[in-house]
Amino acid sequence: MAFDYKNASPEALKNEYRRIAQAIGDDQFFTKKELAHLPAVLADGEQILAFCSGLMDSSTWLITLTDQRIIFLDKGLLFGLKQSAIDLDKVNAISGETGVFFGKISIQDGASNRTIDNVPKRTVVPFTNLVRDAINNRKHGKHTIGAAQADDPVARLEKLSAMLSKGLITEAEFTEQKARILQSV
Structure with a gap:
């Protein structure tokens, strides 16, 4: 990863x-x-x-x-x-x-x-x-895995979820970023 x-x-x-x-x-x-x-x-x-x-x-x-x-x-x-x-x-x-x-x-x-x-x-x-x-x-x-994951919406959502669970972002930030990712799909 x-x-x-x-x-x-x-x-x-x-x-x-x-x-x-x-x-x-x-x-x-x-x-x-x-x-x-x-x-x-x-x-x-x-x-x-x-x-x-x-x-x-x-x-x-x-x-x-x-x-x-x-x-x-x-x-x-x-x-x-x-x-x-x-x-x-x-x-x-x-x-x-x-x-x-x-x-x-x-x-x-x-x-x-x-x-x-x-x-x-x-x-x-x-x-x-x-x-x-x-x-x-x-x-x-x-390309390396990192470059491929940058465009993968599932990987981006997983990363966002991990950041939320670690307390790195708030629930509101999670919801906002999740909406942006899903709109780009």
Whole structure:
């Protein structure tokens, strides 16, 4: 079942981020603010496949691969937010290089080439491979469960019911959202 990043508790988010970080080899050390902000920029049902951190434009960025796009987030040292994204359908190429301790990832789309330096060496190959696989899956119509459930009214109603039973929404909010979902069918 898809993970609900937008409505998850802080503890559930922390555990999910830890699971993803362990799978990719990232330490999450320099990107805690960006990870905290990430659910706010995700679309409903969008699933995180991987993330890593590195330097781009003299700042530390969180680079997040989802089932739909690659998101670049920099929360800034004191304030502000820089955010950009590349839809997976627009990525032309991804490449990686590793050095002794760090590596670099380059992502090209039709308009630009983004290079992320000082990426932890152990994350370069898994991240680039996952991007390549996600692009291939989208080209061949293979979407993750999260993306498929975003359009499924039954799954949306089940999710809404679970939110009500957990006390995350009120009965009035449940009734309003249920009516919207049923109208769209």
